Amino acid sequence: MMERDLVIIGGGPAGLAAAVSAYDNGAKDVVIIERDERLGGILNQCIHNGFGLTRFKESLSGPEYAARFIELVRQREITVMLKTTVLDLSADKTVTAINEENGVFTLKAKAIILAMGCRERSRGALNIAGTRPAGIYSAGTAQKYVNIKGYMPGKRVVILGSGDIGLIMARRMTLEGAKVLAVCEIMPYSSGLKRNIVQCLDDFGIPLYLNHTITKIEGEKRVTGVVVSKVDENKKPIAGTEMHFDCDTVLFSVGLIPENELTKNAGIKLSPRTRGACVYQNRETQIEGVFACGNVLQVHDLVDFVSEEAELAGASAAAYLNGKRRTDNAVIVENGKNVGYALPQMIDRSVNENVKLFFRVTGTFKDCTIIARSDDKILAKRKKKIAVPGEMETMLLTAEAVAEAGEKIEVYLETCGEN
Amino acid sequence: MKTVALTCIECPVGCRIEVDLEENKVLAVRGNSCLRGKMYAENEVVCPKRVVTSTVKTTDGRMLPVKTDKPVPKTEIFAVMQKINSATATTPVKIGDVIIKAVCEDANVVATGNAE
Numbered sequence A: 001m002m003e004r005d006l007v008i009i010g011g012g013p014a015g016l017a018a019a020v021s022a023y024d025n026g027a028k029d030v031v032i033i034e035r036d037e038r039l040g041g042i043l044n045q046c047i048h049n050g051f052g053l054t055r056f057k058e059s060l061s062g063p064e065y066a067a068r069f070i071e072l073v074r075q076r077e078i079t080v081m082l083k084t085t086v087l088d089l090s091a092d093k094t095v096t097a098i099n100e101e102n103g104v105f106t107l108k109a110k111a112i113i114l115a116m117g118c119r120e121r122s123r124g125a126l127n128i129a130g131t132r133p134a135g136i137y138s139a140g141t142a143q144k145y146v147n148i149k150g151y152m153p154g155k156r157v158v159i160l161g162s163g164d165i166g167l168i169m170a171r172r173m174t175l176e177g178a179k180v181l182a183v184c185e186i187m188p189y190s191s192g193l194k195r196n197i198v199q200c201l202d203d204f205g206i207p208l209y210l211n212h213t214i215t216k217i218e219g220e221k222r223v224t225g226v227v228v229s230k231v232d233e234n235k236k237p238i239a240g241t242e243m244h245f246d247c248d249t250v251l252f253s254v255g256l257i258p259e260n261e262l263t264k265n266a267g268i269k270l271s272p273r274t275r276g277a278c279v280y281q282n283r284e285t286q287i288e289g290v291f292a293c294g295n296v297l298q299v300h301d302l303v304d305f306v307s308e309e310a311e312l313a314g315a316s317a318a319a320y321l322n323g324k325r326r327t328d329n330a331v332i333v334e335n336g337k338n339v340g341y342a343l344p345q346m347i348d349r350s351v352n353e354n355v356k357l358f359f360r361v362t363g364t365f366k367d368c369t370i371i372a373r374s375d376d377k378i379l380a381k382r383k384k385k386i387a388v389p390g391e392m393e394t395m396l397l398t399a400e401a402v403a404e405a406g407e408k409i410e411v412y413l414e415t416c417g418e419n
Numbered sequence B: 001m002k003t004v005a006l007t008c009i010e011c012p013v014g015c016r017i018e019v020d021l022e023e024n025k026v027l028a029v030r031g032n033s034c035l036r037g038k039m040y041a042e043n044e045v046v047c048p049k050r051v052v053t054s055t056v057k058t059t060d061g062r063m064l065p066v067k068t069d070k071p072v073p074k075t076e077i078f079a080v081m082q083k084i085n086s087a088t089a090t091t092p093v094k095i096g097d098v099i100i101k102a103v104c105e106d107a108n109v110v111a112t113g114n115a116e
């Protein structure tokens, strides 16, 4: 069995930045395993711009952003295995993979970084009446058809879900000559960025129906139309509010799920809230020497944060290979009122450094305060004019604050008037 | 005088900006958090412009991602798309290579991906 120091599973932005950072921090035997025929992950199909504003102070397209990191990987002696799929990962860090050249083979790694990204929630997760005709795609699949294969999935389109990928595809299909009739969102707010509502919908006069969902898909062989209804506070369709649209295509943009089958196989504990691994502040999972970063850990909206998190995981893996071990003396981080999750879930007390907390709020809140508290002590506090679930929030916990914490730190949001 | 409300699209923060206008002359900009936002708002009320991103077929039948290297007037987006869709890029292509020169005013269409 081949032995390697560090095996990185996934060659998207997370895997790329992790590899470079691990290498630069002293790991010299690094392998990236990627199932696609090229590096870059999902960025290859994200041809729109807006990537890298934080990182490079420029508005790049997805492939341009990826190319910058691919170049950094090329400049280093990092092994890249393309068209190679990891089939299994065991708790002792044995990686089973398959490719055309070698068939099924195994690698024994001293350290592992999980960077498998996420996949889209499928329509199966939703309950919509009607048969299952052709013409129904996830927005990401449609994105791949149009941008990579150069093939338009349809001419008259209704989009369910107002996540960023759905909004981006509304504009993309419009530019390519399709008519996007409506974007329906079951929630009272869009989960996409405001800038995407403006530049993808408003610019082209595409209506966004909040508090609406598709209640019926019509058509035998191919979609011929949909019925859209308004929903009440309990997300139940309201009779009498039905609107009918003639369309040949329905796109779903209903969220992303971290791709954690391998993580589960290895027996790593997943958080029911993020659906990714539970990690320490250095992005180490409960199995020593196995790290996770990027969308496989928590669904990011901005690739800049993916790269930042991956660099942390890469540096941590290098430190681990160098003999650094964590202690069992950990503070638990939990989400409290109005907060959906908080990450990292654990902070090793022996580490005396600032920790950046990542979290999402559960609704739209105006003039609110985000607080990190342990027992009766307020460790950090920040006022926000507006907080929405579509945008990941961060808050810095100083090393002193962590040192002051008891067993648990709770992150929660107070609305105006409460404390 | 009239006041126009905008959402800045220059970065993910999405500031709400108000612009006071007197016959197409900008009197005041409020609500922006940075200079980029002020410039966006000043342009947006006079002549809104966007960078267009799309794909161009390559000589070997693949799709090459492209963008305009400058924002083009919103009213010209579909005209630009028509030119993009009738162009073919000869491989090899590198990021930054000009695929269509002066597609609209002085904006070019450039490659945002490499194709060997």
Ligand SMILES: Cc1cc2nc3c(=O)[nH]c(=O)nc-3n(C[C@H](O)[C@H](O)[C@H](O)COP(=O)(O)OP(=O)(O)OC[C@H]3O[C@@H](n4cnc5c(N)ncnc54)[C@H](O)[C@@H]3O)c2cc1C
Pocket (backbone or CB within 6 Å): A009, A010, A011, A012, A013, A014, A015, A033, A034, A035, A036, A040, A041, A042, A043, A046, A051, A084, A085, A086, A087, A115, A116, A117, A118, A119, A120, A139, A140, A141, A143, A164, A165, A168, A256, A259, A262, A293, A294, A295, A296, A300, A301, A302, A303, A304, A306
């Ligand atoms: C359809 C879609 C569109 C998106 N659009 C945007 C956008 O416009 N802007 C934005 O900022 N973010 C967007 N995102 C979020 C985007 O995924 C992240 O910003 C970023 O790409 C995440 O990086 P990653 O490396 O964690 O994951 P990915 O880019 O998904 O990379 C994961 C890589 O791991 C590989 N992999 C997975 N499993 C295995 C395995 N078992 N063996 C080998 N290789 C494996 C995959 O092939 C892939 O290359 C989008 C996500 C999706 C799904």
Ligand code: SF4
Pocket (backbone or CB within 6 Å): B008, B009, B010, B011, B012, B013, B014, B015, B031, B032, B033, B034, B035, B036, B037, B038
């Ligand atoms: S004003 Fe500045 S901070 Fe606000 S959205 Fe525009 S670019 Fe971003």
